[in-house]
Amino acid sequence: MNNHIVVINSPKYNRDIYFRRFVEQIRQNKMHRKTPVVLLNTDYPDGLPSSLTGLGIHLVQGHGNHEDDFRRANLEGAENILILAKDEYMEDSDSLCFDLCYRMKEHELAYRVIVECVEDENRIRMKKLGVKSVIRPIRSYPEILVRAMESPGSELIIEDMFTHDKDHFVRYPLWLEGDCWRDVVAAMMMSNIGTPLACIGKGGEVNIHPAADERVFGQSLIILVKTEFIPSEKEVQEAFRKFNSSDMSA
Incomplete structure (x- = not known):
């Protein structure tokens, strides 16, 4: 095998479901419809x-840190090598x-x-080895690993959404009556509020x-904001009102 994907180790729980979802996501990309996927583990x-x-999943019984198993899985010829934590809750997995x-x-x-x-705290040590990406184990979303392969860097954005460390989503009430979406986004960004990513319709639909040119009708916005600066509802509404006023005066 060449230009294949090798996954070393397997999740401690529900591994069959995890691998099925993982490969189904891979197959959605026409470039990987027939790419072989090799699992290297003893589970x-x-x-x-x-x-x-x-x-189209193949199994190689063994360990990635044994040279014979390394060769049998042809890691030299793999396009991507994914290393899973044996237990997503145990720090020993990092070793x-x-x-x-x-x-x-x-x-x-x-x-x-x-x-x-x-x-x-172990991320820096791994990153210094020159790996493509280091991510947290998120077993419910194997899609994140797929994004890391297909669009390197995007997995870190997705991962950031799961925490309050840097950025997170906040819902703000804002009545919209057919406003152009690009104007809504511009209003928030020009006032340094954050980046609107979704509109909640009047019936609750998201x-x-x-x-950009869509006319939106809604009751709220979902905005990506900085954790160190979370705008108030009043600031969001004033930002939109100010933008509309300046737009009309222009």
Whole structure:
């Protein structure tokens, strides 16, 4: 196999469901409709279930830090190498992941590696090895790993949305009567409020990322704001009112 995707280790729980969702997401990209996916682990002693083999998944019994297993999975020829944490809640998982990353560095393959890291303080050590990306284990969304492969960097944006560390979403009441979406976005950004990403319609429906020229009708906005500066509802409404006033006067 060449130009395949290798996944080292497997989730502690619900691994069949995880791998099925992971590969189904990969297959949505026409570039990877037929890309072989190789699982390298020891968690399927009786082989893969038909639900996984039917998706074009192959199993190599072994460990990524054994040279024989390394060769049998042809990691040298892999397009992407994903290293999963054995237990997403145990810091000890980072030791194994670090060892695997170091081996990839020795083989000059670190730049192809996306690795999971349980403890944030261990991220820097892994990143210094030259890996492509270091992310938290988020078992409910294997799609994040897929984004890391297809659009490197986007996985960090998605991951940031799960925390309050830097940026997060806040819902603000704002009555909209057919306003152009680009004007709504401009009003918030010009006032340094944040970046509107969705509009809540009057019936409660969520309109995510409307087209720039779309006329929106709604009761609220979902805005991506900085954690260190969370605008008040009054500031959001005044920002929109100020923009409309200046627009009309122009």
